[in-house]
Amino acid sequence: MTVTLEEFRRQTQEFLAENAVPRSEPPVEWTEESMVAECRRFHGALAEAGLGGIAYPVEYGGQGLDKSYLEVFNQELSRYQAPLVPAAISHGMCLPVMNDFGTAEQKARFQSRMIRCDDIWCQMFSEPGAGSDVASLATRAVRDGDEWVLNGQKVWTSGAQYCEYGLCVARTDPAQPKHRGLSMFIVDLSLPGVDIRPLRQINGSSHFNEIYLTDVRVSHDSLVAGEGEGWNVAVAMLMYERVAIGAGGSGAMSGRMGSTQLIAEAQKRGLNTDLVTRGALVDLHIRERIQGFIGMRIRQAAEAGRAPGPEGSIAKLNAALISRQAADLAIELAGASGQAWAADDDDGQRWADGVISSPGMGIAGGTNEVQRNIIGERVLGLPKEPDPYKGQPWEAVPRS
Numbered sequence: 001m002t003v004t005l006e007e008f009r010r011q012t013q014e015f016l017a018e019n020a021v022p023r024s025e026p027p028v029e030w031t032e033e034s035m036v037a038e039c040r041r042f043h044g045a046l047a048e049a050g051l052g053g054i055a056y057p058v059e060y061g062g063q064g065l066d067k068s069y070l071e072v073f074n075q076e077l078s079r080y081q082a083p084l085v086p087a088a089i090s091h092g093m094c095l096p097v098m099n100d101f102g103t104a105e106q107k108a109r110f111q112s113r114m115i116r117c118d119d120i121w122c123q124m125f126s127e128p129g130a131g132s133d134v135a136s137l138a139t140r141a142v143r144d145g146d147e148w149v150l151n152g153q154k155v156w157t158s159g160a161q162y163c164e165y166g167l168c169v170a171r172t173d174p175a176q177p178k179h180r181g182l183s184m185f186i187v188d189l190s191l192p193g194v195d196i197r198p199l200r201q202i203n204g205s206s207h208f209n210e211i212y213l214t215d216v217r218v219s220h221d222s223l224v225a226g227e228g229e230g231w232n233v234a235v236a237m238l239m240y241e242r243v244a245i246g247a248g249g250s251g252a253m254s255g256r257m258g259s260t261q262l263i264a265e266a267q268k269r270g271l272n273t274d275l276v277t278r279g280a281l282v283d284l285h286i287r288e289r290i291q292g293f294i295g296m297r298i299r300q301a302a303e304a305g306r307a308p309g310p311e312g313s314i315a316k317l318n319a320a321l322i323s324r325q326a327a328d329l330a331i332e333l334a335g336a337s338g339q340a341w342a343a344d345d346d347d348g349q350r351w352a353d354g355v356i357s358s359p360g361m362g363i364a365g366g367t368n369e370v371q372r373n374i375i376g377e378r379v380l381g382l383p384k385e386p387d388p389y390k391g392q393p394w395e396a397v398p399r400s
Helices: 005-019 032-048 067-075 085-101 104-116 230-246 259-268 275-301 313-338 346-360 368-379
Strands: 123-124 142-143 147-154 163-171 182-188 194-199 208-219
Touching: 005 032, 005 067, 005 182, 032 085, 032 346, 085 104, 085 123, 085 230, 142 163, 147 163, 147 182, 163 230, 163 313, 182 208, 230 275, 230 313, 259 275, 259 313, 275 313, 313 346, 313 368
Parallel strands: 123 163
Antiparallel strands: 142 147, 147 208, 163 182, 194 208
């Protein structure tokens, strides 16, 4: 018998009280290694408690509940610090794409393990010559009997260094225009020919990676949605990504550098009585609340069975703008310690790290400029930018 929403809320509250840290407590300082381990443990415990894969089918490891239960879970989760980042792409993008496009065999093999975080997945889209224009990608997949042979390079692949699998879009028919002739493949990242190289970032971490694929052989049943359907799958995944970034809560930065944390910092530094600071904090809080309502609208649309659309770009763009605003306010509050901190000044370093990382919000999932183009074309009905190579075969288009 299905539990009521109130029973489910109590169950969620009890689980989080035992397995997560309230946001009112000092931030948990995880290393990448410890966070990945905690992420796997946390999602495994969720599954054991009947809280994993809430809106996914029971036969594939989920709970088979409608998305109103997921909304309740997210409301309660927003009050806690939880090690979710390592599985953000796996659960926010790869899992729903597998649920929407995977074959019954693929779902039976992978979906339960994805939900439990036994396997963590990444998305392999961007390339050195195909960033904002992903459809121009050059990674090739050539059919060889019952296998496909992949060659190429991917870059800015988040979390690949600890992932077991990736969803990789590759060109299977270069004689087609760039948006056609693409296919999506499941790639086991332990296969021969897969070379993952972490990229050192300005804040010292290595969240992103470049991946070299050299004669990587995958089986024909690794195709997702069939040959030539890669762009349709990729568009769905990008929409899920923008929704995950922009509609995951009251703001994508709220868990790290949102109004709650900045208000506490202002109080700690005795700046909470300054009228300019108070106005900036109120403005940030209001924008986060608006972002929360945008996210709620998107999740309600998903609950009604509507796939993510251009509204995901509105949420994602807004989240990026909020992130920048929060970063500017954080560095103002932190003062000199946020720009030149001492070795033992963990507080100053934390704010500086958040500020340095915030520009990535305007890039991940498509730049702010890309989101504005999508909103202009698909929401406002403005004409598209001219494309002199529209409809021409990919192999005939000049490339640098």
